[in-house]
Amino acid sequence: MTTTETPIMKSFPKPSELTVPDGAQGWEELYPYHLLFANSPGSDEKFWFCDSQHWPTVFKPFETIGGEFAVKCLGQYNTRHLLIPPANGIEFKIHLGYLYMSPVPVPEEEIPGRVPEFEKRVGHYFQNWDALLDQWREKVRGTIAEMEELRFQPLPDKVPFDDIVSGKAKDGSEVIMENYDRLIQLTYQNWQYHFEFLNLGYLAYLDFFTFAKQVFPNIPDQAVAKMVQGVDMELFKPDDELKQLAVKAVELGLQSAFADTDDVEGTLQAIRDAGGAEWLAQYEAAQDPWFNFTVGNGFYGHDKYWLEHQEIPLGYIKDYIRRVDDGQQILRPVEALIAERDRIIEEYRSLLDGDNAAAFDAKRGLAATAYPYVENHNFYIEHWTMGVFWRKVRELSRVFVQAGFWADEADLFYLNRGEVRDAIFDLVTGWAVGAPASGPSYWPAEIERRRTIFDALNTQRPQPALNTPPEQITEPFTQMLWGITTEQVQQWLSDDDGDDSAVTGMAASPGVVEGRARVVYHADQLSEVQDGEILVATITAPSWGPIFGKIKATVTDIGGMMSHAAIVCREYGLPAVTGTGNGSTTITTGQLIRVDGNAGRVEILEG
Structure with a gap:
């Protein structure tokens, strides 16, 4: 190393070393005890990365439900359902309002024993893919339909006389309590369904990707990705x-x-x-x-x-x-995507013969079959299921607003889900005994206190990672989905404050373009995007499709070759560099930049 080079740091900050924003003192009280580093022995020895791909902004207390259900259910399929040989689930914690993850490896000596079970279980799915996927859609739609039927309504002044005559002997308050619990259970149920096929989609692609790298050692990652593009999603x-x-x-x-x-x-x-x-x-x-x-x-x-x-x-x-x-x-x-896909397939397949050609056809075919689910699940779970969930939660909150517990239906999100259950019992108890509930005198001030903490947490962007990274990051899902590779972690660690003329990341979608940057942190800013600009974001959402028709390219802070941003950009024929770590904080709106989606590099040409 020459004296002019910036020395590479050996580790990221420990959680305890991060500054708490002014006004956010006591932030730990907003979140469940098991999601805090302080209550997790050994967490300072583990490498954690921030999943700003899925959770780019600070959690309100009630919103942790999405992170908890999603990452727990992801883990169960790796660890308990499929027994993926080298990978268990992902440990997760919240620090300063953001979600951090740490993949849990399988001890090397246990890997061989998992292989037979893994092959048997995965083989069942791949051999019955279409029938099982049809069954999956039926299960998910059934859950959503049941969620839609749940109702949250204010309690009446008196029990209807018909209930007296029928001997029902209940006052209706049990409906609010049962429906709240059922809403949580049904949402959890669809999150379990969510991962039944998702990890299989990644596995099928990873199997093809690994095979392609073996028989074509110099094949670019993007060439492998292009061989499954152009599908109907x-x-x-x-x-x-x-x-x-x-x-x-x-x-x-x-x-x-x-x-x-x-x-x-x-x-x-x-x-x-x-x-x-x-x-x-x-x-x-x-x-x-x-x-x-x-x-x-x-x-x-x-x-x-x-x-x-x-x-x-x-x-x-x-x-x-x-x-x-x-x-x-x-x-x-x-049509252009399909033509390019078929050209690349033929180009590489022509170099193979015999067993290798047959294996290539089988593995690519399986990857192409499973690939659409990697995106399609988003509509059924993140969008449809969660849309119904949030709508029902707001319906419940309006019952509390009418009872004077808080002023706005969005205030419920400052309670955690256990506190909501307590508030329901407080509400129905006051109604039942004819005395004022405690909530109207307790919750307004407490919600404002929590809102102040939340607003303070929101003023600070998260650290991309915490603690000392391993010498080599080998966990395949971490690489493919989040873009957390050995090279990218070293880039984050370089702390290259002396050169703000470029950022580097993963070459996620090919092409080279120049244009003006538009930095977007929240979906509410999408209306500001102009024709021909380059979108720079912490992460893009799959639902930003109408924006992809206006922009020239995309740059994100996090995401790998199989991230939503990468897949969507390839399907729209846009260059993309993902997993830059700091693109959205280094680049500013209006700067002229060049995005090289072939090399994974973004040059700042002005300012």
Whole structure:
């Protein structure tokens, strides 16, 4: 090392070394005891990375449910269902409001003993893939339907006389209590279903990826990814519906009706007045189920769903109409993606013969079959299931608002789920005995105290990782999904403050472009994105499809080759560099940048 080079740090900060933002003292009280490093012996010896890919902002107390259910259920399929030989689950903790993860390895001596069980269990799924996946959709839809039936209503002034006559002998308060517990259970149930196929999708791709690297030692990672691209995914269906509605609006000459899409009723009435009955019928048909879609990722109570905020899909349709009128191509370049896929497959397959060619066909075919689920599950769980969940939680919260427990339906998110259960019993007890409940005098001040802590935590971006990393990061899911590789961790550790002219990450989607950066931290900022800009974000959500039609490229702080950002960018034919660690904090809006999705490098050309 020369004297001019920046020395590489050996480790990231320990959790105890991170500064608590002013006003956030006592933040630990917001979260369950088992999610805190302070209550986890040995946590200072483990390497942790921040999963800002799925949880890019600070948790409110109630919102930890998404992180807890998701990561726990991911772990159960690795550890207890499939017995993946080298990988158990992922340990997870919350620090300063953000979620940190640490993969749990399988002791080397235990790996051989897991292989026969793993092969038998995985083999069953791959041999019966279509039938089991159809069964999966039926199970998930059944759970959602039951969630939709749950009701949370204020208690009556008196029990109906019919209940007296029938001898029902219950006052109705049990319905609120039972429905709350059932809502939690059903959400947990669909999160268990979520991972039944997801890890298999990654495994199938990883098996093909590993084989390709063995028979073609110099094959680029992107060439392997391209061999499964161009598939039809249900996750793209909501965006495709909007595109079809835009084309229909142009065909019917309805453009002027979309002048002010923030006024939903006014827009729909203008379409009606313009003779757009056919368009409105298509619009209504698209809503079930495709408007159960959020501009966020479904993990937060503030995520806005199209079904409840129809100014969002109408605004996207308005922009698509503009682009259709301008003669732009708004559809994904599926034919070009398929042609490129088939070309690459043939190019590499022609180099093989005999058993290797047969293995190549089998493994690539299985990866292509399983690959769509890696994205499709998002619609059914993160979007549809969680959309119903948050809607029902707000319905319950309105009962408390009416009873004076707090002022706004969103205030419930400052309670944890156990406290909500206590509040329900407080509510029904006061109602039953005819005396004031304690909640109205307790919760308003407590919620404001917690809100102050939450706001303070939100002023600070998370550390990308904590403690000392291993010499080599070998866990495949960590590499593929999150982009946490040995090289990328060393890049984060370099602390290269002397050169802000470039950031590096994973070459996630090919192509080289230049353009002005648009840094986006929250979905509410998407309306600021202009045509031809380069999106720079902590992470993108799969639901940002309408934005991908406007931008030139994407840069994210976290994410690997199989992250949502990488997959969606490849399917839209956009260059992408993921897993930069600090792209969104190094690059500023308006800077001219060059994104090289082939090399995983972003150069800052100005400023």
